[in-house]
Amino acid sequence: MSNTSFIDNIPIFSVLPSSQKQQLSEIIKMKKMTKGEVLFHEFDAAEGIFFVNEGKVRISKSTPDGKEIALSIRQAGEMFAEVALFCKSGSTYPATAICIESGYVSHIKNDELQAFLYHQPQLAISMFRCLSERLRISQTTLRDVALYGKLGALAATLVRLAEEYGIEDQNGITIKLKLTHEDLGSFFGATRESVTRLLNQLKQQKIITKKQGYLLIHNLELLKEYIN
Amino acid sequence: MSNTSFIDNIPIFSVLPSSQKQQLSEIIKMKKMTKGEVLFHEFDAAEGIFFVNEGKVRISKSTPDGKEIALSIRQAGEMFAEVALFCKSGSTYPATAICIESGYVSHIKNDELQAFLYHQPQLAISMFRCLSERLRISQTTLRDVALYGKLGALAATLVRLAEEYGIEDQNGITIKLKLTHEDLGSFFGATRESVTRLLNQLKQQKIITKKQGYLLIHNLELLKEYIN
DNA sequence: TTTATATTGTGAGAAACCTCACACTGAAAA
DNA sequence: TTTTCAGTGTGAGGTTTCTCACAATATAAA
Numbered sequence: 184m185s186n187t188s189f190i191d192n193i194p195i196f197s198v199l200p201s202s203q204k205q206q207l208s209e210i211i212k213m214k215k216m217t218k219g220e221v222l223f224h225e226f227d228a229a230e231g232i233f234f235v236n237e238g239k240v241r242i243s244k245s246t247p248d249g250k251e252i253a254l255s256i257r258q259a260g261e262m263f264a265e266v267a268l269f270c271k272s273g274s275t276y277p278a279t280a281i282c283i284e285s286g287y288v289s290h291i292k293n294d295e296l297q298a299f300l301y302h303q304p305q306l307a308i309s310m311f312r313c314l315s316e317r318l319r320i321s322q323t324t325l326r327d328v329a330l331y332g333k334l335g336a337l338a339a340t341l342v343r344l345a346e347e348y349g350i351e352d353q354n355g356i357t358i359k360l361k362l363t364h365e366d367l368g369s370f371f372g373a374t375r376e377s378v379t380r381l382l383n384q385l386k387q388q389k390i391i392t393k394k395q396g397y398l399l400i401h402n403l404e405l406l407k408e409y410i411n
Numbered sequence: 412m413s414n415t416s417f418i419d420n421i422p423i424f425s426v427l428p429s430s431q432k433q434q435l436s437e438i439i440k441m442k443k444m445t446k447g448e449v450l451f452h453e454f455d456a457a458e459g460i461f462f463v464n465e466g467k468v469r470i471s472k473s474t475p476d477g478k479e480i481a482l483s484i485r486q487a488g489e490m491f492a493e494v495a496l497f498c499k500s501g502s503t504y505p506a507t508a509i510c511i512e513s514g515y516v517s518h519i520k521n522d523e524l525q526a527f528l529y530h531q532p533q534l535a536i537s538m539f540r541c542l543s544e545r546l547r548i549s550q551t552t553l554r555d556v557a558l559y560g561k562l563g564a565l566a567a568t569l570v571r572l573a574e575e576y577g578i579e580d581q582n583g584i585t586i587k588l589k590l591t592h593e594d595l596g597s598f599f600g601a602t603r604e605s606v607t608r609l610l611n612q613l614k615q616q617k618i619i620t621k622k623q624g625y626l627l628i629h630n631l632e633l634l635k636e637y638i639n
Numbered sequence: 640t641t642t643a644t645a646t647t648g649t650g651a652g653a654a655a656c657c658t659c660a661c662a663c664t665g666a667a668a669a
Numbered sequence: 670t671t672t673t674c675a676g677t678g679t680g681a682g683g684t685t686t687c688t689c690a691c692a693a694t695a696t697a698a699a
Contacts, residue, residue, distance in 0.1 A: 244554045247639045252554045266543045269536050277547045297536075304529055308497050311535070314542050315494045319505045321549040326472045326480045329556050329600030332685070363646065372557030374687060379647060396696095411475045560655065591676060602657060607677060624666095 189213060189236050189289065193260050195313060198305045210295040216240075216288050222280040229267035229274045231292040235259050238286020239360075243369070244278045253369040254278055254321075256360065258348070259286070265314055267293060327410060328371050336371035337381050338409035341391070345400050355401040357394065417441060417464050417517065421488050423541060426533045438523040444468075444516050450508040457495035457502045459520040463487050466514020467588075471597070472506045481597040482506055482549075484588065486576070487514075493542055495521060555638060556599050564599035565609050566637035569619070573628050583629040585622065 187204040190196050190211065196204060213236060216222065222233065225244060233240075235257050242263055245251040257263045266277055270293070282288075300307045320343075327339040341358070349356040364378040373381070385391045390402045400406060415432040418424050418439070424432060441464060444450060450461065453472060461468075463485050470491055473479040485491045494505055498521070510516075519527075528535045548571075555567040569586070577584040592606040601609070613619045618630045628634060 244550060246554070246558050250558045252557050254550055254553070266547055268543065269540050270543065271540075277550060301532055304532065304535070307532070307535060307539070308525075311539055311542065312497050312499075314539065314546060315496065315498065318542060318546045318549060319494055321546060321553060322472060322482055322505060325482070325549060325553045325556065326474065328553060329480050330474050330478045334685095365646085375647080376649085376688080377686060379649085380686095383648085562655095593676085603677080604658080604679085605656060607679085608656095611678080 189287075192236065193234050193262075193289075195262060195309045196306070198309050199303065203303060207299065210299060211289045211291045213287055213289045215285075216282040217285045218282055220282045222282060222288065223264070223276050225277065225279045226275045229264070229270055229276050229293065231264070231290050232262065232268050232296060233264050233280070234289040234291075235261050235263070236287035236289055238282060238288075239284035240288065241281050241283045242278050243281070250372075251369055252372060253366070256283065256348075262310075262313060265310065265317070268310070269293075269297060324371075331410065333371065333373045333377055334381050334384070335409050337367070337373070337378065337385075338406050340367065340370045341398070341400060342403065342406055342410065344398075345403060345406075349400070354394075355399050356403060358398045358400070361396060362398070417515075420464065421462050421490075421517075423490060423537045424534070426537050427531065431531060435527065438527060439517045439519045441515050441517045443513075444510040445513045446510055448510045450510060450516065451492070451504050453505065453507045454503045457492070457498055457504050457521070459492070459518050460490065460496050460524060461492050461508070462517040462519075463489050463491070464515040464517055466510060466516075467512035468516065469509050469511045470506050471509070478600075479597055480600060481594070484511065484576075490538075490541060493538065493545070496538070497521075497525060552599075559638060561599065561601045561605055562609050562612070563637050565595070565601070565606065565613075566634050568595065568598045569626070569628060570631065570634055570638065572626075573631060573634075577628070582622075583627050584631060586626045586628070589624060590626070 187201065187208045190204050190208055196207065199207065211234075216238060222240060223230075237259055240257045240263060242254045242257065243251050244254060255263075263280060264276060267274070300310070324339070324343075328336050331339070344358045344360065344362075345356045348359045350359055351357075363375070364382065365375040367373075367382075368375055368378040382391065385406075386393075388405070390400070390405050392399050392401065415429065415436045418432050418436055424435065427435065439462075444466060450468060451458075465487055468485045468491060470482045470485065471479050472482060483491075491508060492504060495502070528538070552567065552571075556564050559567070572586045572588065572590075573584045576587045578587050579585075591603070592610065593603040595601075595610075596603055596606040610619070613634075614621075616633070618628070618633050620627050620629065
């Protein structure tokens with residue numbers, strides 16, 4: 184009945200009482216997105232913040248010469264472009280968001296969310312928490328990429344993806360993402376050839392296998408040993 | 412007269428009216444720190460947030476095998492351990508903070524600042540902004556380290572240090588930090604030998620020189636070209 | 640099915656970076 | 670001053686990773 188159903192599926196909003204959810208639903212706008220669609224480009228004016236309702240969005244930064252690094256992949260219930268919130272007017276998005284699996288996203292304009300948050304300290308705190316968790320992840324990734332070799336960075340990436348997208352069964356943890364070797368390499372700056380070779384190393388050690396196009400992790404502990 | 416004078420020197424608190432500063436001064440505690448002192452270790456229980464009053468603090472993460480990456484160097488007026496705020500109880504600091512230049516730091520316990528912030532949305536927003544700026548920087552650094560080589564990462568580091576610690580005069584921008592080649596390398600994961608060789612490359616191109624122990628940047632534009 | 644296209648696999652050589660060893664320099668301590 | 674020591678410079682050789690080229694497989698389209 185209420186049009187707040189999709190808001191209920193976004194964990195960060197669970198701190199809100201339903202009256203506030205109703206209010207929120209008036210400033211949040213859902214729209215369809217299709218695979219390949221660019222939701223925003225790095226350096227576009229930062230207009231607002233997004234939430235994934237369904238589908239997946241890849242957040243990435245690139246260099247002028249065309250190389251690209253994937254920062255994260257956002258799925259249902261997750262927020263992105265959070266850096267835009269409360270930013271100075273005239274700021275730009277620090278990364279590009281591309282839909283990699285069709286679905287729906289919700290969007291709230293910066294100024295409207297800011298006004299709303301002013302009276303919802305609970306929600307503001309939740310968002311603060313989310314932001315600080317992301318800073319923590321980013322700094323950890325930086326450490327991994329700078330200090331371990333590519334094998335370590337790959338291991339760290341697989342561990343992180345397993346935590347976020349892993350489905351566990353008796354065989355191990357399947358990473359439910361269609362990722363090419365090039366996609367994987369873009370998380371830590373390696374070429375597809377290197378990723379092929381590194382993955383084969385891990386396959387030889389029976390740490391991972393490939394099943395129906397998905398990576399299957401047999402031994403998460405061993406994988407973690409590459410990072411510590 | 413008032414004991415809020417050191418609070419006045421922390422920019423993020425400038426949004427507070429003086430009555431609130433007075434209130435803040437009751438929960439914030441200043442203490443001396445001396446060079447080499449560890450303010451907290453990575454994985455210590457996250458008890459609170461810090462502000463530098465005087466001196467400098469180096470924030471770093473390390474690996475079990477002793478390698479280390481510098482995340483930032485905080486100086487007077489700046490906040491650190493911001494990730495601790497609003498974190499789940501039982502959380503730990505994600506990095507280590509070591510004093511590299513004696514001075515004073517102020518400390519606020521998490522729960523006390525949280526209670527205070529609840530009634531100070533203005534300040535909460537300022538802190539949110541600071542956090543998101545740091546996420547932006549961390550993600551940019553990640554891109555630099557992953558996609559450019561060590562020379563690019565060095566250039567990016569110098570540009571960032573010049574912006575934060577640079578003093579400009581007719582000769583160029585002096586980075587007012589005592590940094591060994593090893594310190595510099597720790598920002599992006601290079602050995603001291605590599606840093607020596609890379610710096611000499613930049614010196615040959617007249618982009619930088621060394622003056623009285625400090626790095627002097629003659630051509631910031633050329634340096635930036637290594638990153639884009 | 641056949642065909643087209645995207646993805647993966649693999650070798651060989653180049654480039655970047657690290658490691659180790661040792662010499663040099665400059666600033667602080669004796 | 671001399672001594673000491675942290676920091677810097679540099680060569681040689683090894684390792685990692687990239688690049689380029691091309692072959693082998695999947696996967697999707699016809």
